[in-house]
Amino acid sequence: MFARLRNDFPILDSRIGESPLSYLDSGATSQKPQCVIDTFTEYYSQRNAAVHRGAHSLAVMATDAFEAGREAVADLVGGAPEQVCWTKNATEALNIVALGFDRAGRGFGGPEAGRFALGPGDSIVVTEMEHHANLVPWQQLAQATGAELRWLPVTDGGELDLTELNSIVDSTTKVLAFTHVSNVLGTINPVETLVARAREVGAFVVLDACQSVPHMPVDFPALDVDFAAFSAHKALGPTGLGVLWGKTELLNALPPVLTGGSMITTVSMEESAFMPAPQRFEAGTQPVAEVAAFATALGYLAEVGLDNVLDHERELVRILLDGIAEIPGIRVLGSAENRIGSVAFDVEGVHAHDVGQYLDSQGVAVRVGHHCAQPLHRRFGVTASTRASTYLYNDVEDCRRFLSALAEVRPFFGVGEVTA
Amino acid sequence: MFARLRNDFPILDSRIGESPLSYLDSGATSQKPQCVIDTFTEYYSQRNAAVHRGAHSLAVMATDAFEAGREAVADLVGGAPEQVCWTKNATEALNIVALGFDRAGRGFGGPEAGRFALGPGDSIVVTEMEHHANLVPWQQLAQATGAELRWLPVTDGGELDLTELNSIVDSTTKVLAFTHVSNVLGTINPVETLVARAREVGAFVVLDACQSVPHMPVDFPALDVDFAAFSAHKALGPTGLGVLWGKTELLNALPPVLTGGSMITTVSMEESAFMPAPQRFEAGTQPVAEVAAFATALGYLAEVGLDNVLDHERELVRILLDGIAEIPGIRVLGSAENRIGSVAFDVEGVHAHDVGQYLDSQGVAVRVGHHCAQPLHRRFGVTASTRASTYLYNDVEDCRRFLSALAEVRPFFGVGEVTA
Amino acid sequence: MSTQMQQLYQQVILDHSRSRIGNSALRRDAADGPHGYSHQVNPTCGDEIELETELGSDGLIVRWTGDGCSISMASASVLSELAAESTPEQMLEIEAKFHELMHSRGTMEPDEEALGDAAAFTGVSKFPARIKCALLAWMAFKDALGQAQSSLEEK
Amino acid sequence: MSTQMQQLYQQVILDHSRSRIGNSALRRDAADGPHGYSHQVNPTCGDEIELETELGSDGLIVRWTGDGCSISMASASVLSELAAESTPEQMLEIEAKFHELMHSRGTMEPDEEALGDAAAFTGVSKFPARIKCALLAWMAFKDALGQAQSSLEEK
Numbered sequence A, B: 001m002f003a004r005l006r007n008d009f010p011i012l013d014s015r016i017g018e019s020p021l022s023y024l025d026s027g028a029t030s031q032k033p034q035c036v037i038d039t040f041t042e043y044y045s046q047r048n049a050a051v052h053r054g055a056h057s058l059a060v061m062a063t064d065a066f067e068a069g070r071e072a073v074a075d076l077v078g079g080a081p082e083q084v085c086w087t088k089n090a091t092e093a094l095n096i097v098a099l100g101f102d103r104a105g106r107g108f109g110g111p112e113a114g115r116f117a118l119g120p121g122d123s124i125v126v127t128e129m130e131h132h133a134n135l136v137p138w139q140q141l142a143q144a145t146g147a148e149l150r151w152l153p154v155t156d157g158g159e160l161d162l163t164e165l166n167s168i169v170d171s172t173t174k175v176l177a178f179t180h181v182s183n184v185l186g187t188i189n190p191v192e193t194l195v196a197r198a199r200e201v202g203a204f205v206v207l208d209a210c211q212s213v214p215h216m217p218v219d220f221p222a223l224d225v226d227f228a229a230f231s232a233h234k235a236l237g238p239t240g241l242g243v244l245w246g247k248t249e250l251l252n253a254l255p256p257v258l259t260g261g262s263m264i265t266t267v268s269m270e271e272s273a274f275m276p277a278p279q280r281f282e283a284g285t286q287p288v289a290e291v292a293a294f295a296t297a298l299g300y301l302a303e304v305g306l307d308n309v310l311d312h313e314r315e316l317v318r319i320l321l322d323g324i325a326e327i328p329g330i331r332v333l334g335s336a337e338n339r340i341g342s343v344a345f346d347v348e349g350v351h352a353h354d355v356g357q358y359l360d361s362q363g364v365a366v367r368v369g370h371h372c373a374q375p376l377h378r379r380f381g382v383t384a385s386t387r388a389s390t391y392l393y394n395d396v397e398d399c400r401r402f403l404s405a406l407a408e409v410r411p412f413f414g415v416g417e418v419t420a
Numbered sequence C, D: 001m002s003t004q005m006q007q008l009y010q011q012v013i014l015d016h017s018r019s020r021i022g023n024s025a026l027r028r029d030a031a032d033g034p035h036g037y038s039h040q041v042n043p044t045c046g047d048e049i050e051l052e053t054e055l056g057s058d059g060l061i062v063r064w065t066g067d068g069c070s071i072s073m074a075s076a077s078v079l080s081e082l083a084a085e086s087t088p089e090q091m092l093e094i095e096a097k098f099h100e101l102m103h104s105r106g107t108m109e110p111d112e113e114a115l116g117d118a119a120a121f122t123g124v125s126k127f128p129a130r131i132k133c134a135l136l137a138w139m140a141f142k143d144a145l146g147q148a149q150s151s152l153e154e155k
C-alpha cells in the first residue's frame, strides 16, 4: 500500500539540483496529497463564502464544509464536533489555554472561570523536552501570575525521568502540560502515568499532540486529557490551521483571548457576551478553505489507517537507526523504544547546519537546528542537531539515500577517518 | 477592462438553482481569481516546506515566497517589509495590539513597553460604527486596565459626528481606534482629522483598514497611523491570513501575546527572549501557502489599480442607490458621499433574513444580519439589515438583477403595495 | 419562483408571521401561576425572543415578544397556538418531534397530526441557515418551561 | 558533488573554520584599552557568538568565542584576521562591502583586494539560509566596535 501512496504527493517528484528529492522533514511540516491540493481549487471555485453569517447558498455550502471539518477531527481524535476549536496553528491553541488561564485569574469569565485561576504558591509543570510552543506560553503564565514553573527532566536515553514525578507534580500543581511525542527524539511519552498523577493532585492536563496525531492512533477522551493541541500542516493538511480540543465544560468556562466578530451573542458599546465553544475561540473570519482541505486530508489518513502509518514509520526508523549505527562519529539523541519515525543526531566535528547543507546537495531534505527545543538540546550538550523524520510517503529508498549521503558528510568536511 | 476581469473568477460562473450568480457579498469575503487559486497548487506541488528553519532547498524556496509576501504588502500600503506582521485575520491583528497594550501595563516588555500602559484615568476612544473586531478587544482592554471606553457617535447620515471630537478625544486618551471605512454604511472616514487630533493629545492611532485596503488606494505612512489591520480574504486573497502593520519602533516595543517557536532568540527552561518585529508576532508555523497566494492576489490588484477599483465601485454604487430609491419601502442606512461600493438597507415590513433568502432564490448573494456591528444597527433603530457590496468583478448586470429581485421582495411577502 | 422558496414560505408561515399568536407583554413575576422566562438570541443575525411560560390553572400559557424574521416569528406563533391546546408533557413531545424534523434536511415526513401548523416548517429543514430561526422560540420555550416546572416543584 | 557546494565550502572557509583566528577567552572589563562587547544569536539554529573589540595601543584587537557552523566560525576567523591588519574605519568599509556581497545572491564579483579571505564567502550569497551564518560575527563586530568607539569618546 505505502509504495502506491507516494504517487499521490506531487512534490515528491521534484528534483533538487540533479538528485531526486528524499523528503525527511515531515516533523516540521508534511507534504500534501493531490486530493488536499484539489480541495483548495474546488472550494475557491465552487463554494467560497463567509460562513455562519449568511443566508445565501454559497454561504450555506461554505458553512457545511466548515462544520464537516469539525466532524472529521472528532472522528479522528474522539469527542464531539463542538470540542474542536479552530486556531491558526497548534501554537495558538496552546496559547489560548495558557492566556485563558491568565485571564481567568484576572476576573474574566466570571466565577465559572475561577477554577483556572493561578497565583503565587501554585505550580505549573512542563517537561524538559517541550517544543517552545508548549514552554514559552507557560513561562509567560508563570511570570504573569506568580506561579512557579517546574519541569520533569529527561533521561540520557531521551525519555521522561519520572523518578521525582510525585514531588514535581504535587498538591500545588494546577497545570501539567507536556508533549505526547517529542519532536526531536521521537519518544512517545506515557500519557496515562502523567494523567493519573495529575488527577491525584487535581491538575489540568494540557497535551501537545502535534507529533502524535499525524503519526499514530490517538483518542483524547480515552487519554482523559483536558485540553489538546495539534496542527493541520503536520498531518497532510494545509498551513494556517490548528486545533484546540478540550472537554466541553472546560472550553465553555475558559475565557476567550481573541475577541471580535462571530464569537459574541450580543454587543453593546459598553460590553459583550460570548458564545459557547467552539465559536467563543473563533473570532473573526476563519480559515475556511483550510478546514475543507484538512477534512480531505483526514479522510485520506483515515483510509490509510493511523496504525498502519505507525507500523510503516517504525519499519523505516529501524532502517535509519541501524544504518546510522554503522556510520562512525554519529551520536543519536535518545534511544526510546516506544517512538515514531523521527531521529535526531549529532555528527562529531561537523555542525548540523553543514550536515543539512551537504544532505541537501544530495537531494535529502532534513531539518537542522534546535527544532524549537533549545532546553532539550542543552540537556544533550549540543546547540543544534540534525533530524530526519519520516511519514507515510517515505520509503526504504529514501532511507538508503539518506544513509549513503550521511556517510559522506564527515569525509567531505575532512573530519574523522576518510571512508573511501 | 472590468468586463474582462470577471472571467478570471471561476466561481462567478456558478448557478444558484436556475439563476446565474450575482455575488454582492464581497464586504464579507471576496472571490478569488484563478491565479490565486493556482498559487496553492503551485506552492504545495513545488515548494512546500517549513520556513526560516531549514537549510534544505524546499525550505529556502518556501521562505522566499513567504518574505516576498511582505514586500508585496509593503508595496501596496507603504512602509518596509519588516512592518508587515502576518496574522490569521484582521481580528487577530487588532487583538494583538489591544492585548499587547494590556501586557505592557503588567510589566511585560520592560520599560520600552511602558508607553503602552493604560490605567484608571486613561481613556480609549472608538466609534459607534466599529465592527465588533475593533470594539470588543478595546472593551476587554478597558475592563482589564480600568481605563474608560469612549466613542465617537454617528450622524443620521451615517458619518462620524465630530462635533465633540475635542472633548471625546482629550488629554486622557491613550488610544484612538477606528475604522477607515464602515463595513455596513460604506462611509470613508476622515482619517486625517482624527489622526491630527490624536497627535495633539499624544494618543496612539489604530486603524481598521479591512474595508479600505481592498477597495481604494491606502498609504499607511502617509496617513501617519501607528498600527493598522486588514485581512487577505477581503482583498482577493485566501482565508486564514491577516496583516498587522505598524511603525517599526512601536512594533519592536509592543509585547507579543502569542509566544512559542520561531519568535524567540533564546529559550531556557526559566525564561525566553523575543525577536524583533515582524517575527515576534509570528509564533509557530505560519500560513505560508496563504502568504504566497496573497502575494499573487496583490499583484493582480496592483495591475488593475486600486484607484480604478474605487472608480468602478462608485459607478456601481450609484446605480444601486438610484435603483433602490425607486423601490417603495426601502430605507438605505447612511448617505455619505465619500464611500465605497457597499449599501445597507432596511426593507419595511420584511426582515433582512427573509430579504436575503428571497434574493438568493434569484441568484443574488447579499449579506443579512448585523454585519458584526450591533451598536451601529441599534443606532439606526434596527437589529439587522441587508447589505449589497460590490467589488472589481461586479458589473451593471449584477446591479440590475439585484434591483429587480429587490423590487419583488415586499410583494412576495405580501407587504406594501403590490407592484405588478 | 422556485418551489423550494414556496416550501420554505408556506402560506401558513406567512400568516403566522403576521398574526403572531402569543405575542403580548410579558408578566414576569406578576404572573399568577408558576412561571419561567427565557431570552434567546441568534448571534448570526441578532434576532431575539423573550418568552415566558406560565402553568395557569386552565393550563399552559405562553407569552412572548421578539424581533426576527418571518420564520422565527411564525414559529413562536405556532408554538403559542399549540401550547394553548396541550399539556406541558405533550408540548415536550412536540418539541422533540419538531427538533428532529428541523434537522432532517428535508428527508422526513412531518407527523402532521402531532405537529399541527408546525408541520408547515418542513421546508425550512432544507435551509440549514434558517433552522436556528425556526428553533429559537422552541429553545426559549424548553428553557422557560423547565423553570416553571421546577418552581412548581419547589412549592 | 555539485559545484555550488564547492563554491559554498571553499577550502579557505573550511581551513578558517578549523584554525579559528581570534578565538580566545574574552577579557571584558579586564581589557586594557577602550572596548566593546556583543552577543549575537542566530535564532534559526541557536548558533551564537560573543565578540569583543579593543582599541589597543597597537591597533584593533578582536576576540571571540562561539558555537556554530563552519560558515559562521570561518567568518569570525576571517574577520579577526582582517581586523589585525586594518583600522576601525577600514574595517567598517570592509563590513559594508561584505554585507553587500552577502545580499547579492551570487550576482556580484567580490572586491578581492579589500575583502581578502572574506572574498571566499561569495558562494554563500547563493544560499539565502546561510547568509545569516556568514554575517553573524560581522553584526557582533559592528555592534562591539560602536561601543568601543563611544567609550573612547567619553574618555
Ligand SMILES: Cc1ncc(COP(=O)(O)O)c(C=O)c1O
Residues within 6 Å of the ligand: A261, A283, A284, A285, A286, B027, B028, B089, B090, B091, B092, B131, B133, B134, B179, B181, B182, B183, B208, B210, B211, B231, B242, B372
Ligand atoms: C471593518 C471590518 N473590521 C474587521 C473585520 C474583521 O475581519 P476578519 O473577520 O477577517 O478578522 C471586518 C470583516 O469582517 C470588517 O469589515
Ligand SMILES: Cc1ncc(COP(=O)(O)O)c(C=O)c1O
Residues within 6 Å of the ligand: A027, A028, A089, A090, A091, A092, A131, A133, A134, A179, A181, A182, A183, A208, A210, A211, A231, A242, A372, B261, B283, B284, B285, B286
Ligand atoms: C511537539 C510540537 N509542538 C508544537 C509545535 C508547534 O506547531 P505549530 O508550529 O504548527 O504551531 C510543533 C511543530 O512545530 C511540535 O513539533
